[in-house]
Amino acid sequence: MPYSNFNQPQVVANVHNLVTAILANTISFDDVKTQLNGLYYPFMTHFNTELFYSQPVVAFVYSTNAIVGESYPIDVVWDHDKTQRFIATLSCYRNDIERERITFSYQESQNRNNLANYVGNLTTHYSRLLFVRIDLKYAQQTSHHVSIENFDDHMNKLRELIGNKKTCFEHLHGNAWAVEQGGVNGGLHCHLLLMFDGSKRDNDWYLAKEIGEKWKMITAGLGEYYNYHDPERKQKYQQYGKLGIGMIHRDNPQEVENAIASALYLTKPSKDEQQLKLWLPNMRTFGHGIYRTSKRRGLPPIVK
Template sequence: MTDILANTISFNETIDKLNGLYYPFMNHLNTELFYTQPVLAFFSSTQAIVGDTYPESVIWDHDKTQRFINMLSCYRNDIENERQAFIYQESQNKRELEQYMHSLTNHYSRLLFIRIDLKYAKETRHHVSIEDFDCHMRKFRELISNKKTCFEYLQGNAWALEQGGDKYGLHCHLLLIYDGSKRQNDWHLAREVGEKWKMMTGGLGVYYNYHDTKTKQDYERNGRLGIGMIHRDNPKEIENAILSAAYLTKPEKVEQYLKVKVSGMRTFGHGTFRTAKRRGLPPISK
């Protein structure tokens, strides 16, 4: 919808998109889900024009398409307000995540930072609904909280859910932070986590492991290596680790926020830093 409002798509392309997308959209519309303003604007604008006509009978000609474009412009402010709200929330998330990272890196002498993207195979992702994604992520976060198997010695975590269009689909950017005195092999550990995701999704899931040698060498060559072992007494490592974590909360990734959500669905979160003061525990010396 934003490309139509911004006039970055031709009139004929709009006709083609309407004829290609309207019927499948109406066929999958679920009133129990929560949609973003561009999606709601599309629904409201099309319904104002075609009314109760069966979706499979609708043909978007020149006249209907022009009326649709005119109607869509009425929702420009709603769409922009939602966009600004997203940018503000991401800025808040970024600030909160940075504080969390500082607490962890100040407390432990060394931490193992693991970055991994959890997603779905291109061939099967069309079988995965937003309800499936929410269910998979809830279960996976439970596994993370239990701190068993590949999550043992985990001291912190953060995650962000996104929707990356046809190329990436629904996916999760995941950051796991382990006690560096207990865990060392970052590539192997990231692989274990990824395989856990594949197993839990019944083979639908795939993952991207950032910890192969070439990727890390590229980051290091550019002075931006912020994954792997991070030492408290190395300010550059700490700076890079926090910058790497901040990718989960980039306000400019506005086109990748979820277009549809289930009730109560969270799209960002992180662990809680345990302090001796809060829990009456002795300081943790590492």
């Protein structure tokens, strides 16, 4: 499916946001009509039945179909009457949308508990770990080149490199990641946490930069990254006793507590506006490494 200059994730996010704004009564009638006329044609032209969409987007599809039927998207004009009927029809899907929000929050809570246990086990097992946090995203000016299929492919390649533990991923003891979609501009991005052997790695800023450059290579130059390890940023957190990245020592309870708190940013039940608005079948949105492995020294053997 060619997307050319069509920004697939952004248009879908705009549709999602339009529906949620209507149901929350935070948008004027005229703005609804304007957005419908701007979004309906590009969205429906590229609508892909092989993808999954958030419930607000599903509600958009069903509600508009109920009003315009088999009309070609290019022929549809959202006048006062059609817009009014669209708003009224949307209310039928309020419960479905709320159920999805509750399910998302519950799943994020489960992910949060699992991640806390995983990171806690690692910080207890190793005397020191180098925590590296980095956000992986795409340049806004070229994001129209990136579909959800591209993003999934890039994430698969990244996870494969992490699993191989070579180059910038050498001496890696643990990892966690979460993929999200921006609530405002619909930008696809990944929050990544990597925990390295603190006796083998010590330059967290440089390491985060290496990983970011690896992401740019995977995405053929479309990717960007945010490095949390800027010295000034770290110093500010250090002043408030909140620094949870860099070298974390097992015998320093405050460092360990901060590191776990920093890790848990990847899973926040309240961040429902950051959920994916479209995804592929079986697409993974969160994951972390395995603590109990046969290669982890100092643990009892795994009984099969």
